[in-house]
Amino acid sequence: MTTLTGPQPTAGGVRPHGYVVADAVTMMRRNLLHMIRYPGLSVFTILGPxxxxxxxxxxxGGTLGAGLPGVDPAGGREAYIAYVMPGILLITIAGSAGGTATTVSMDMTEGITARFRSMAISRASVLAGHVLGNTIQALIAVTLVLGVGVLIGFRPAADLLEWFAVAGLLIFISFAITWIAVAMGMQAKSVETASNWPLLLTFLPFLGSGFVPTESMPTWLQWFAQFQPFTPFIETVRALLLGTPLGWNGVLAVIWCVVITGIGYAWSMTIYERKSVR
Structure with missing residues (x-):
């Protein structure tokens, strides 16, 4: 008979804390394998942006770029690609949420999540695996979309430290948005509904400063555009990549990431725990 060593599952099938990270990594690997085996969602996440x-x-670009403050009309398109690129990167992250919500909903409707709940693994790791896996997928998509931008003329002015700051912020944003997507996928009654809910996130960069300055919007829309989370996300990325004034946008972006992560985590775990006792 084989003797198991190390920490064993406790009563109720809950793993000791030492296994939480290992369980989350295992679930993350499962989700990354899904990305390889079923690349359709990943391809769409990249092609859309x-x-x-x-x-x-x-x-x-020629018309919109010429309307940007301080831009020579003759160089409108070149100026516009620099302006719009941060918004495109945020759309890429928001678009990846659709794949997460879909896969989470599939696991819920097909009974896979229920099977995980009956196993001696950390409950949080089941959802954390989705979050970590999708965060990696989102960053791969962002890198590829950024590469396309460079190929068609985007020329960032960031130094090495600013690039690290951009990468860190995009990781944090992806992490936060993915927790919301997980909650949406668990809340949805069907896979079709789960795939539609995250579309709301992809509209936010359009209703912020992603494509035009918020000052050009009607007064009633400016208020929403300036105070919704994607505007400080975009403005911070834009400032780091292009050297525009940062102001308080960096602080607001981090605060929004913390708030969104907290909401997504609490929402997801509440649904998970509620369905675990059924």
């Missing part, structure tokens, strides 16, 4: 980028730069 790329199409939006190309359309806005080559169809609308």
């Amino acid at each position: 790329v199409v939006i980028l190309l359309m806005f730069v080559y169809v609308f």
